[in-house]
Amino acid sequence: MDAITVTNLVKRYPHTLAVDDISFTLPQGGVLGLLGGNGAGKTTTISMLLGLLVPTSGQITVLGHDIARDRFKALERMNFSSPYIALPARLSVEENLRVYGHLYNVPNLRRRIAELTGQFHLGALLARPAGELSAGQKTRVALAKSLINKPDLLLLDEPTASLDPDTGDYVRTMLEAYRAETNAAILLASHNMAEVERLCDTVLMLKAGKIVDQGTPDALIARYGREDLEQVFLDIARREEP
Amino acid sequence: MKTSLRRIWAMIYRHLAVYRRSWPRVAEIAYWPTLNLLIWGFTASYIAHLRGAPGVQTGGALIAGVLLWEITLRGQLGVTLGFLEEIWSRNLGHIFVSPLRPAELLAALLSVSLLRTLAGLFPATIIAYLLYHYNILLLGPVLLLFFVNLLFMGWWIALGIVSLLFRYGAGAEALAWTIAFGITPVACVYYPASALPVWLQPVAMALPAAHVFAGMRAGLFQHAADWPDLASACALNLAWMLLAIVVFSAEFRRARIRGALISIGE
DSSP, X not given: OEEEEEEEEEEEOSSOEEEXXXXXXXXXTOEEEEEOOTTSSHHHXXXXXXXXXXXXXXXXXXXXXXXXXXXXXXXXXXEEEOTTSOOOTTSBHHHHHHHHHHHTTOTTHHHHHHHHHHHTTOGGGTTSBGGGSOHHHHHHHHHHHHTTTOOSEEEEESTTTTOOXXXXXXXXXXXXXXXXXXXXXXXXXXXXXXXHHHHOSEEEEEETTEEEEEEOHHHHHHHTTOSSHHHHHXXXXXXXXX | OXXXXXXXXXXXXXXXXHHHTOHHHHHHHHHHHHHHHHHHHHHHHHHHHXXXXXXXXXXXXXXXXXXXXXXXXXXXXXXXXXXXXXXXXXXXXXXXXXXXXXXXXXXXXXXXXXHHHHHHHHHHHHHHHHHHOOOGGGXXXXXXXXXXXXXXXXXXXXXXXXXXXXXXXXXXXXXXXXXXXXXXXXXXXXXXXXXXXXXXXXXXXXXXXXXXXXXXXXXXXXXXXXHHHHHHHHHHHHHHHHHHHHHHHHHHHHHHHHTHHHHTTO
């Protein structure tokens, strides 16, 4: 079964066509990258997948559930992380993880928090208010929160933004390990092309709300005759569309 | 749709944790009820001193009015501040992509509001007894009906304000602090609706508070429960609450269409 099936998805605002008739699938266990410049429609697409935003038309099925009619069933089995959405600053890291553990009805929550604390090296941070953490520490906590319910589908918006190269590499390794261990599907929006090349099986190139190209990172690089995905991204971003 | 007590508890715990580590927030809960009580309590004492026995009765009504109206004010603020807390901490995005249902979020906010209201009124009630020898519990079991009705009124006002926050974003934040206070003149806390201009009386009579305070004065002055007024308060509260839920649901749905849940704090 596919983790995500999107069919003819459109989101139209009064003065903008944010997402223009896109369709794609993400198989269970796969990693899909959404690439595109600012305003390409990545965040809008993710917001519709999460049920935060109602599409103008089209259909979204997540983990077998129609998001329009049954989004809470899907939300129980997925999770999300973005550096642009914060966790309550006055709560300690442990309190934040506990709140989200309860929200996702995590069994044996104490043990799960201990596991995540070990995986993300959060031991020294647990008692500290989330608002007092550095940007990198916040990102690690947000990722721990996003794995609290062992999701079958993980949506990540810029998962390693603000992380130093060493920590960023550690997080990518964690995500690879999580995928290998659980067969979870991951949808990733990122501007870090090396990260996308490393993690993603398939990449969707978005521009002005449309999918303008797609394929494996290697296939895209070969098709554009470039050396890496960053050059492909620049080719597409600077290309005049008809 | 399956309601989860654990998810409701998660959100109650989230707010209690904030209070646990912030003594200014705890102090704020009791600050305004106590301050209002002190101002009106001394006013009541002065009136009693000037006018003798009738003044004592009027003073008692003033103190009871202050304490009871604080139920509505604190009840409303408890809900709207809880919601604003999520906006201020930019956490709404996480909450609304979790399995938490809007009804569960509301249940948690109402529970926190109830706790805040009780915690805010407790010191004021004790001070009223110690400083002014006024024991509001002497109103008897009918006090519970007053409490429930006034708290309900605070809650539906809060739901209306949260709906406006969905529609206008954090820019509507000032409404959280002003709307319930703005209603005070027509809530008839300290005087009967007949004291208002004729054209304003229907507005007062459409509010449960005017009926509750009529009942309070009947209890204090005639030592009798005013059941028709209390029944009117209950019916009006149910009607307003139903309307507030419909508006809240419509604005929540509209916010999901407009993308306001993503940008509400901006």
